Amino acid sequence: MDGDFNSLSLFATFASGDVKSVENVLSKTKLPYKLITKPFVTTEGNSEIKELYTIDPLNNVIMFTNRVNPFTPALDKDGIISENKKESSPKKSPLPKNSTGKSVGIITSGGDSSGMNAAVRAIVRVALTKGITPYAIYEGYQGMVDGGDKIKALSWEDVGDWLAIGGTEIGTARCQEFRTVEGRLTAVRNLVKSGIDALIICGGDGSLTGADFLRAEWTEFVDRLVKQKRLTEEEAAPYRSQLTIVGLVGSIDNDMAQTDLTIGAMTALQRICEALDSIKSTAMSHQRAFVVEVMGRHCGWLGLMAAIACGADWLFLPELPPPIGDEFIASGDWETEMCDILSKERKLGNRKTIVIVCEGAIDRNLKPIKPEYVKDVLTKRLNFDTRVTCLGHVQRGGVPCAYDRYLATVQGAEAVNAVIETTPTTPSPMIGISNNKVIRVPLKNAVAQTKEVAKAIARKDFKRAMELRDPEFNSSYNAYIESTILADGPGTRKVEESKRLRVGIMHVGAPAGGMNAATRTFVRLCLNRGHTPLGIHNGFSGLIADQVQPIQWQDVNGWVSMGGSELGINRDQPSPTPNPLNAKPQFGNYIDTGLIAFHMQKNNIQALMIIGGFEAYTSLITLTKARELYPGLCIPMILLPATVSNNVPGTDFSLGCDTALNCIVDACDTIKQSASSNRKRVFVVEVQGGNCGYLSVMGALASGASSCYIPEEGITLDTLQKDINHLVKRYAYEESANIPSYGRLILRNETAGNKTYTTDVISTILKEEGKGLFDSRSAVLGHLQQGGIPSPLDRIRATRLTVNCVDWLQEMAFKSIDEHKKSSNLSDIRTPTVFTKGAETATVIGICGADIKITPILDLLAETNLNKRKGTNEWWLGLKDLTKTLAKYEYETEEERAALEKVLGDRKQATGKNKL
Ligand SMILES: Nc1ncnc2c1ncn2[C@@H]1O[C@H](COP(=O)(O)OP(=O)(O)OP(=O)(O)O)[C@@H](O)[C@H]1O
Numbered sequence: 048m049d050g051d052f053n054s055l056s057l058f059a060t061f062a063s064g065d066v067k068s069v070e071n072v073l074s075k076t077k078l079p080y081k082l083i084t085k086p087f088v089t090t091e092g093n094s095e096i097k098e099l100y101t102i103d104p105l106n107n108v109i110m111f112t113n114r115v116n117p118f119t120p121a122l123d124k125d126g127i128i129s130e131n132k133k134e135s136s137p138k139k140s141p142l143p144k145n146s147t148g149k150s151v152g153i154i155t156s157g158g159d160s161s162g163m164n165a166a167v168r169a170i171v172r173v174a175l176t177k178g179i180t181p182y183a184i185y186e187g188y189q190g191m192v193d194g195g196d197k198i199k200a201l202s203w204e205d206v207g208d209w210l211a212i213g214g215t216e217i218g219t220a221r222c223q224e225f226r227t228v229e230g231r232l233t234a235v236r237n238l239v240k241s242g243i244d245a246l247i248i249c250g251g252d253g254s255l256t257g258a259d260f261l262r263a264e265w266t267e268f269v270d271r272l273v274k275q276k277r278l279t280e281e282e283a284a285p286y287r288s289q290l291t292i293v294g295l296v297g298s299i300d301n302d303m304a305q306t307d308l309t310i311g312a313m314t315a316l317q318r319i320c321e322a323l324d325s326i327k328s329t330a331m332s333h334q335r336a337f338v339v340e341v342m343g344r345h346c347g348w349l350g351l352m353a354a355i356a357c358g359a360d361w362l363f364l365p366e367l368p369p370p371i372g373d374e375f376i377a378s379g380d381w382e383t384e385m386c387d388i389l390s391k392e393r394k395l396g397n398r399k400t401i402v403i404v405c406e407g408a409i410d411r412n413l414k415p416i417k418p419e420y421v422k423d424v425l426t427k428r429l430n431f432d433t434r435v436t437c438l439g440h441v442q443r444g445g446v447p448c449a450y451d452r453y454l455a456t457v458q459g460a461e462a463v464n465a466v467i468e469t470t471p472t473t474p475s476p477m478i479g480i481s482n483n484k485v486i487r488v489p490l491k492n493a494v495a496q497t498k499e500v501a502k503a504i505a506r507k508d509f510k511r512a513m514e515l516r517d518p519e520f521n522s523s524y525n526a527y528i529e530s531t532i533l534a535d536g537p538g539t540r541k542v543e544e545s546k547r548l549r550v551g552i553m554h555v556g557a558p559a560g561g562m563n564a565a566t567r568t569f570v571r572l573c574l575n576r577g578h579t580p581l582g583i584h585n586g587f588s589g590l591i592a593d594q595v596q597p598i599q600w601q602d603v604n605g606w607v608s609m610g611g612s613e614l615g616i617n618r619d620q621p622s623p624t625p626n627p628l629n630a631k632p633q634f635g636n637y638i639d640t641g642l643i644a645f646h647m648q649k650n651n652i653q654a655l656m657i658i659g660g661f662e663a664y665t666s667l668i669t670l671t672k673a674r675e676l677y678p679g680l681c682i683p684m685i686l687l688p689a690t691v692s693n694n695v696p697g698t699d700f701s702l703g704c705d706t707a708l709n710c711i712v713d714a715c716d717t718i719k720q721s722a723s724s725n726r727k728r729v730f731v732v733e734v735q736g737g738n739c740g741y742l743s744v745m746g747a748l749a750s751g752a753s754s755c756y757i758p759e760e761g762i763t764l765d766t767l768q769k770d771i772n773h774l775v776k777r778y779a780y781e782e783s784a785n786i787p788s789y790g791r792l793i794l795r796n797e798t799a800g801n802k803t804y805t806t807d808v809i810s811t812i813l814k815e816e817g818k819g820l821f822d823s824r825s826a827v828l829g830h831l832q833q834g835g836i837p838s839p840l841d842r843i844r845a846t847r848l849t850v851n852c853v854d855w856l857q858e859m860a861f862k863s864i865d866e867h868k869k870s871s872n873l874s875d876i877r878t879p880t881v882f883t884k885g886a887e888t889a890t891v892i893g894i895c896g897a898d899i900k901i902t903p904i905l906d907l908l909a910e911t912n913l914n915k916r917k918g919t920n921e922w923w924l925g926l927k928d929l930t931k932t933l934a935k936y937e938y939e940t941e942e943e944r945a946a947l948e949k950v951l952g953d954r955k956q957a958t959g960k961n962k963l
């Protein structure tokens with residue numbers, strides 16, 4: 048077919064990754080067609096743009112192309128834009144009053160991830176507060192290449208309510224053109240033309256690799272653009288030195304090095320766990336096997352964490368291909384290894400089989416392992432009734448979980464700080480998180496280390512690939528294996544008989560998400576090592592009522608995803624010795640400590656793990672101090688903090704507080720929707736936490752509340768007056784500017800303001816003071832916060848911390864056994880004797896900054912407020928200020944001031960006094 052197809056007007060254009068196949072099909076028909084190819088220079092080498100034209104039976108011209116965006120201009124052989132497209136310059140917005148004259152461009156790029164909007168919201172609002180004009184660059188790098196109206200300034204209100212929206216409101220793309228030198232040259236021109244001084248790029252490893260190219264090429268590209276006369280000397284001069292680039296890691300894959308978590312990974316994990324929990328119930332009913340494929344590209348984080356959080360029976364990772372057991376490695380026969388393990392599980396009474404296959408899973412010869420093949424193996428070899436479920440893009444969508452909102456918000460705010468502090472000589476930073484600390488690392492190093500994983504896998508160095516993932520990856524994998532496979536053959540971790548222990552476990556306090564997951568891991572690890580796990584039901588009162596029983600492997604099947612406390616829980620605790628006359632604990636009852644010691648000895652409990660909140664903490668203090676009186680208590684004891692209140696000293700996070708936060712965020716989203724629909728309504732939402740404001744502060748940050756009240760600060764008339772002033776300003780401005788008013792929230796901790804400023808009282812005051820500008824209602828979330836299905840983060844934390852607890856209990860007990868052996872001069876002791884009363888053998892395990900720490904409980908007394916039942920290290924307090932910043936407490940435009948003055952004037956006239 049001849050003719051100039053470029054001059055024909057097209058009826059339709061189809062994007063196709065495989066134009067060649069389309070041509071093959073056409074060649075077998077009588078339809079005319081013509082293939083045009085154009086060179087396309089990419090950073091990974093030369094490639095081609097293909098355009099295949101044909102005419103359909105109705106005489107319409109149709110084109111198939113492999114361009115990612117079929118509507119972007121084609122390139123000529125030098126990679127230069129060849130179509131007659133005019134390079135447009137974006138429009139600049141007027142500068143705000145507090146402007147420093149600086150501007151920052153914001154991009155979301157690569158696969159969308161939940162939390163990207165929260166990041167953009169935080170960047171926009173913190174930037175405006177600090178006098179920097181934020182610009183959205185729409186549709187990822189494509190918008191940077193296209194320029195024009197793809198680059199627009201964002202206002203405060205533009206990002207209202209974005210916190211709760213999944214995906215990315217400013218769009219994203221996989222942009223081929225940006226991989227080319229010409230694409231990036233055009234992008235540089237557009238950035239200079241729009242006067243952008245700095246860029247914050249939120250995307251995955253690919254996007255940040257692109258950002259790193261841009262950083263390295265910037266100065267040279269500006270020069271080149273001047274030479275090509277696409278920029279004038281004057282335009283280029285202010286931007287010659289290095290462009291400030293800050294990377295924010297947004298991707299569900301969690302595949303970026305040097306950060307523990309990427310924005311969106313936790314929400315994706317939540318989606319996966321919701322699906323797996325549902326699949327589990329149908330699988331159990333039919334005794335079926337399910338092979339579930341999860342996303343993650345070449346990273347196994349999502350698969351591994353989902354396997355831990357849902358108790359999957361087998362797992363295929365990209366970093367560590369099967370087989371995993373020494374006896375199968377030589378033959379590479381992973382099929383037999385898997386079938387042996389899964390059939391053993393069924394014989395133990397497991398009614399279902401869940402196998403997770405990561406999308407990048409491979410065998411030891413780097414051949415992909417696909418779910419359909421795994422299904423065939425299970426069907427043919429084990430006769431399992433097997434189904435395949437591919438979760439697909441469901442994993443990437445939906446409302447962000449509390450953790451992603453928190454992570455994106457604090458990292459977004461930190462990205463703006465980094466923009467302000469970065470100079471042309473500082474390396475471009477990437478904002479990461481190392482356990483609980485927001486960190487900055489050089490982008491270049493993080494990109495380089497990320498690439499190392501792929502290289503290690505390619506050269507089959509799987510050990511290295513595992514090491515290069517985040518520091519917890521390896522230990523999490525070991526925890527998964529040990530809590531999944533009952534090992535009794537070669538290679539088991541069973542300890543010698545003379546060291547096998549009877550280890551007790553109990554829950555004390557109130558239910559919290561993750562308690563059952565921790566107990567399951569405890570039981571399985573103990574069994575795998577030859578110890579006897581003893582379940583102490585119903586806390587200390589259960590112990591003295593002889594409710595102590597060994598737990599078996601299958602007993603805890605399914606516990607990982609169960610809320611509440613399967614062992615039973617209450618707030619009863621040992622009475623301090625000497626017993627203060629008529630003393631009563633604030634909650635629960637005192638039980639005689641001597642009786643507790645007697646029952647510990649009667650059951651021959653040689654090590655103890657307590658899971659619980661502040662009563663569990665004070666209980667352990669009492670038991671530790673009573674060791675002088677009672678030998679039955681002279682054993683290693685460890686507390687794993689679990690309470691929604693997050694008030695136990697020795698840890699930044701207790702189990703259950705993430706589940707509670709998710710519950711608060713879900714409830715607040717719903718309440719806010721009602722508040723917004725009713726217009727101009729402020730809800731005062733009461734949350735739990737006892738005397739600790741953690742849930743209130745974090746809940747406010749994650750739900751986008753205007754303010755929060757906490758017991759640490761109390762509530763005064765002055766506090767209320769300031770918040771009323773703020774609300775009056777906001778609603779006054781929105782009315783005058785004709786902006787639809789969103790509903791607003793104030794979170795109040797249940798004890799803040801004592802019995803005076805109760806939730807209802809505050810709501811009534813707001814209603815009165817709103818005077819028609821706004822109304823108010825209240826909502827008390829109550830015990831909803833303690834229940835429900837534990838969040839994946841709580842399940843993972845439970846598993847990870849419990850492994851450390853069991854290791855520690857074992858180590859301490861062994862030390863004591865060895866000392867006893869030595870001192871009694873006996874070499875052949877069958878029954879181990881544990882006797883230890885050193886302060887270092889009664890401890891609290893916790894997540895502290897970047898580490899897991901085990902601290903002697905008596906050392907923690909210095910940071911404990913026993914009266915207020917909480918610790919004194921409240922790392923989260925500062926986040927209250929960030930909540931207020933993001934609610935516009937520190938930013939005001941001329942228009943807002945004018946609107947406020949008008950309202951004040953009106954109010955003065957109406958009431959005869961100025962209310963503000
Ligand atoms: N090597 C590279 N050189 C230049 N640009 C790149 C490079 N790699 C990726 N990019 C740009 O970043 C965009 C996004 O990259 P990619 O598709 O790998 O997703 P990502 O950022 O890794 O996110 P995710 O993996 O979560 O989807 C690409 O479409 C391209 O525009």
Ligand SMILES: O=P(O)(O)OC[C@H]1O[C@](O)(CO)[C@@H](O)[C@@H]1O
Nearest residue numbers: 158251298299300342343344443
């Ligand atoms: O949405 P797309 O472009 O099909 O890409 C899917 C890929 O994107 C991710 O969701 C994020 O990188 C991967 O897990 C998956 O492989």
Ligand SMILES: [Mg+2]
Nearest residue numbers: 251252253298
């Ligand atoms: Mg990626």
